Amino acid sequence: MKVIPPSCELMDCPDGAAILQKIELAGRVCYKSEAKITPDSAEGFVRRILSNGHESVLEHEKLTVRIICDRGVTHELVRHRIASYSQESTRYCNYSLNKYENELTFIRPFFWSDDLEKFRIWEEAMAAAERSYLELIAKGATPQEARSVLPNSLKTEIVVTMDLREWRHFFKLRTAPGAHPQMREVAAPLLKMFQEVVPVVFEDIEGQL
Numbered sequence: 001m002k003v004i005p006p007s008c009e010l011m012d013c014p015d016g017a018a019i020l021q022k023i024e025l026a027g028r029v030c031y032k033s034e035a036k037i038t039p040d041s042a043e044g045f046v047r048r049i050l051s052n053g054h055e056s057v058l059e060h061e062k063l064t065v066r067i068i069c070d071r072g073v074t075h076e077l078v079r080h081r082i083a084s085y086s087q088e089s090t091r092y093c094n095y096s097l098n099k100y101e102n103e104l105t106f107i108r109p110f111f112w113s114d115d116l117e118k119f120r121i122w123e124e125a126m127a128a129a130e131r132s133y134l135e136l137i138a139k140g141a142t143p144q145e146a147r148s149v150l151p152n153s154l155k156t157e158i159v160v161t162m163d164l165r166e167w168r169h170f171f172k173l174r175t176a177p178g179a180h181p182q183m184r185e186v187a188a189p190l191l192k193m194f195q196e197v198v199p200v201v202f203e204d205i206e207g208q209l
Contacts, residue, residue: 027057058164070107072152091144105155175207
C-alpha cells in the first residue's frame with residue numbers, strides 16, 4: 001500500500017501574453033474596435049471587460065491540467081459540465097499487476113495530520129480495502145468487479161480542460177471557505193499557477209487553502 005499527497009500540473013506551455021491578445025482580438029470584434037489594438041493594449045482591454053462582467057469572451061481560450069487526487073475529489077470536479085475529462089479507469093486498471101507495483105495507492109487526508117488516532121483508523125481501512133481488492137482479483141474477479149471495494153481515498157489521475165471562463169467559475173467555487181478541504185488542497189495551488197500564467201484573468205480571485 002502506498003500513501004501520497006495530491007498534486008497538479010499544467011499540461012500546456014501557455015504564453016500568457018498571446019492568450020490575452022487572442023481574447024482582445026475576439027472581444028474587439030463586438031465593438032469593431034480592432035484598430036485600437038496595440039502591442040500592449042490587451043491587458044487593459046481584458047481587465048475592462050472583466051470589470052464589466054463580459055466574461056463570455058474568455059471562452060475563446062482554454063487550459064489543460066493533470067490532477068492527481070482521490071476519487072472523492074474527482075466526483076466534485078466532474079460536476080463542472082463545460083469541460084473535457086480523461087480519468088484513470090478502475091474498470092480497466094488492474095492494480096494487482098507489476099505496472100502498478102502490485103498495490104493500491106491512496107491520497108493522504110491532510111486534515112488528520114495532527115490526529116494520529118484518526119489517521120491510524122483511516123490507514124487500517126485502506127489496508128483492508130487493498131487486501132479485499134487483491135483477494136478478489138486472485139480469485140478471478142475482473143478489475144471492474146473488484147473495484148466495488150475501493151474507497152474514495154483511492155488515488156486517481158484526471159486530465160481536465162476548461163475554457164478560461166469556466167476555470168474562473170471553478171476557482172471561485174472550489175477555493176471558497178465552504179469547499180471541501182481536499183478540493184481546496186488541489187484548487188488553491190492550481191489557482192496560483194494560473195495567476196502566474198495569466199494574472200489579468202485570475203488576479204481578482206482569492207483562493208483559500
